[in-house]
Amino acid sequence: MSALLEVRHATRRFAGLIALNDVSLTLAPGEILGLIGPNGAGKTTLINLISGTLAASEGEVLFQGEPVNRLPAFRRARLGIGRTFQIMRPFPGLSVLDNVAVGALFGRGASKVPLTQAREQARVWLEFVGLGNTISGRTDELSGAGRRRLELAKALAMQPKLLLCDELMAGLNLVEIDQIIDLLRQVRERGISLLVIEHVIKAIISLSDRLLVLHHGEKIADGTPASVLSDPIVVQAYLGKKRT
Ligand SMILES: Nc1ncnc2c1ncn2[C@@H]1O[C@H](COP(=O)(O)OP(=O)(O)OP(=O)(O)O)[C@@H](O)[C@H]1O
Numbered sequence: 001m002s003a004l005l006e007v008r009h010a011t012r013r014f015a016g017l018i019a020l021n022d023v024s025l026t027l028a029p030g031e032i033l034g035l036i037g038p039n040g041a042g043k044t045t046l047i048n049l050i051s052g053t054l055a056a057s058e059g060e061v062l063f064q065g066e067p068v069n070r071l072p073a074f075r076r077a078r079l080g081i082g083r084t085f086q087i088m089r090p091f092p093g094l095s096v097l098d099n100v101a102v103g104a105l106f107g108r109g110a111s112k113v114p115l116t117q118a119r120e121q122a123r124v125w126l127e128f129v130g131l132g133n134t135i136s137g138r139t140d141e142l143s144g145a146g147r148r149r150l151e152l153a154k155a156l157a158m159q160p161k162l163l164l165c166d167e168l169m170a171g172l173n174l175v176e177i178d179q180i181i182d183l184l185r186q187v188r189e190r191g192i193s194l195l196v197i198e199h200v201i202k203a204i205i206s207l208s209d210r211l212l213v214l215h216h217g218e219k220i221a222d223g224t225p226a227s228v229l230s231d232p233i234v235v236q237a238y239l240g241k242k243r244t
Contacts, residue, residue, distance in 0.1 A: 001064060004193050005031045005050065005081075005162055010047050010059035010072070019045040021217040027162070032184070032194045034225070036201070036206030038238055041214040043197045044086060047164045049194070051083045052076040063162070080108045082160025084151045086167045086197075097122050097135040100153045106159025118157075125153040127216035128181060145176040152183065156192075163187060165196045169203055177203050201239070205229070213238060 003026040019041040027033050035043050050053035050061055052073035062067050068076050081116075090099050102120035105113055126132050129149040134142065135149055142150060144226040148168050155163055165184070169177045188194055198204040204225075205213065213221040215237040221228045228234055243244040 003027060003062075004017070004031075004064060004182065005195070006062040006065075007046070007050065008060040008062070010046065010049055010056050010061065011231035012054060013048060013057045014043075020148065020214075023214070023217075023219045024059075024221065024238055025212055025219070026191055029161075029197060030191065030193055032186065032196065032207055032209050034083055034204040034211045035195060035197045035214065036199070036211060036238065037214035039161055043214055044166055045217075046214065047166055047195070047197065049092075050076075051081055051164055059148060060093075072136055074106060076110055077106060078162075079128040080161035081164070082107065082153045082155045082158040082162065084166055084168055086170070089184060090147065090150060092139060094139075095135065096134070096137050096139055096142070097126065097182075098133065099150060100157045103154040103157030104145055104159075108160065120151070122157055126154045128156065128186075129153045130179070145172050148172065148176075149183075152180075156187065160192060161197065162193045165194060167197055168172050169198055169200050181207050 005027040007023060007025045010023045023046060032157055037043055043098050049056045052071060054068060063081060097119060101118040104118035105120040112177055117225055121229065123135060129152050131146060131149050131153060139150060152168060169180050177200055184194060184207055196204065196207060206224055210217060210223065211225050213228060213234050220237060221234045
């Protein structure tokens with residue numbers, strides 16, 4: 001089966017710093033790929049290159065076999081590349097419902113979605129993530145875990161084929177982490193492929209079909225969780241210091 005996403009030899013420089021160096025990957029339809037590595041390894045930069053938030057200095061991103069390098073982020077979102085952000089910025093003046101409706105207005109095939117329909121879709125996704133009873137509330141009334149779920153609902157309302165998740169579980173307790181894992185599994189069951197950045201190693205192992213490890217901007221491993229976690233290079237670069 002051909003890849004849903006392919007990154008070919010992606011490099012990103014910031015002035016003198018090489019944040020990402022010649023990284024390639026593929027992601028198959030329906031797959032969950034975990035992206036791990038120490039702080040500053042280049043994980044968010046890689047997601048930014050895929051979503052179009054940042055341009056690659058070199059290399060190519062293909063989605064459904066088509067190059068998307070030249071497309072701005074909103075065009076990539078309309079093709080079906082959705083994402084969550086590590087630093088969440090809900091729209092403070094809007095209700096929880098309308099924060100998610102914004103996702104529906106700007107997502108895949110979204111140019112003609114009327115507001116009433118966007119709100120209806122938002123309601124469905126808020127129910128899905130377990131925030132159905134908060135829809136008329138304000139986002140600053142949500143708990144930390146609630147804000148993560150809101151971030152997930154906003155991204156899902158864009159009807160992505162590929163969802164890029166940037167540390168959705170950061171700062172959550174073990175019960176909340178298990179709930180997010182369960183939600184992400186349900187997302188995959190709905191036919192959405194996932195690329196997930198996560199520092200919580202136990203969570204990413206149990207969720208991912210495959211793991212890709214970045215270190216100093218370079219890919220140092222890519223394979224099944226078992227093979228990657230027993231790789232001496234990965235143990236030395238990351239797990240030896242970081243395992244939780
Ligand atoms: N806009 C930017 N300008 C300059 N340097 C940047 C920029 N964005 C990222 N960097 C640098 O690129 C490197 C990779 O950062 P990135 O955020 O991709 O790492 P990360 O693996 O996501 O880290 P973390 O786990 O801490 O979120 C870091 O050294 C970072 O300081």
